[in-house]
Amino acid sequence: MRFFSMLLLPVLAMSSLAAHAGEQDVKRLGQLLGQSNTISARFSQLTLDGSGTQLQETAGVMSVKRPGLFYWHTDAPQEQTMISDGKKVTLWDPDLEQVTIKKLDERLNQTPALLLSGDVSKIDQSFDVTSKPSGEVLEFMLKPKTKDTLFDSLRLSFRNGKINDMQLIDSVGQRTNILFSGVKVNEDIPASTFKFVVPKGADVIQE
Numbered sequence: 001m002r003f004f005s006m007l008l009l010p011v012l013a014m015s016s017l018a019a020h021a022g023e024q025d026v027k028r029l030g031q032l033l034g035q036s037n038t039i040s041a042r043f044s045q046l047t048l049d050g051s052g053t054q055l056q057e058t059a060g061v062m063s064v065k066r067p068g069l070f071y072w073h074t075d076a077p078q079e080q081t082m083i084s085d086g087k088k089v090t091l092w093d094p095d096l097e098q099v100t101i102k103k104l105d106e107r108l109n110q111t112p113a114l115l116l117s118g119d120v121s122k123i124d125q126s127f128d129v130t131s132k133p134s135g136e137v138l139e140f141m142l143k144p145k146t147k148d149t150l151f152d153s154l155r156l157s158f159r160n161g162k163i164n165d166m167q168l169i170d171s172v173g174q175r176t177n178i179l180f181s182g183v184k185v186n187e188d189i190p191a192s193t194f195k196f197v198v199p200k201g202a203d204v205i206q207e
Contacts, residue, residue: 023124025131029140030120032158036185038065039116039163043180045074050173062180064117068104069194072113083196084113090196099198102207112154112168115142127154136160 040063047056060074068086073079081092084104089111091100105111106118115123123129127142142154151168158164162185166178198204 025129025140026124026127028131028138029129029156030123032138032161033116033123034120035161036116036163038187038189039063039183039185040187040189041163041180041183043178045179046177048175048177055174062113063189063193064113065189065194066117067119068106068114068117070113070117071193081196082113083194084111084117085194085196092196092199092202094199096203097199097201098203098205099196100205100207112150112166115154115156116163137164 040061042059042061044059045057046054049055056078058074058078060072062070062072064070068084070082070084072082074081079094081090083090083092087104089102089104092098093100106114123142125145127144129143130141132139132141137157137159139155139157142156144151144154151170153169155167156163156165162183163180164183165180168176168178
């Protein structure tokens with residue numbers, strides 16, 4: 001019994017250290033996200049399949065505001081706009097002249113934009129979090145605690161305290177890399193940014 005205890009104690013100690021480290025990572029990520037009540041930036045987005053072949057490259061602008069407000073506009077030629085007013089999400093596709101409106105899923109692991117604009121106190125409910133510092137950049141790896149998610153893993157990085165990039169990997173190995181530039185935090189964003197007026201003649205789909 002004593003020999004078994006000697007083997008077990010280091011394991012228990014390592015588990016305790018890992019749990020403590022995880023709690024510290026969640027706290028640090030919550031602090032970094034929570035210090036930005038609003039974020040505005042340009043983004044460039046690259047999507048690769050599981051073999052590394054490029055599927056799509058886009059760019060655009062985004063704005064987020066707590067709690068639950070976000071605006072995500074992708075430039076032409078693949079223009080789309082996604083807006084959340086905190087209760088519903090509206091997706092506008094001008095090529096199809098189609099508006100899709102659905103109730104906002106407040107789970108942080110369902111909409112990556114919500115991680116930037118949602119309730120940071122819920123991070124540990126949705127993810128296991130680990131961090132890795134590298135000079136001016138601090139990286140966080142988030143693994144969803146449930147299977148009902150849009151991605152299998154999400155990496156976030158911050159440079160000098162501001163969001164720098166995100167990488168999402170789904171169940172088939174498809175990777176989406178999003179790099180942010182010109183990041184501005186805690187500046188006023190007009191309320192109209194998060195409201196969408198349906199264009200005349202557009203098809204509206206309610207989900």
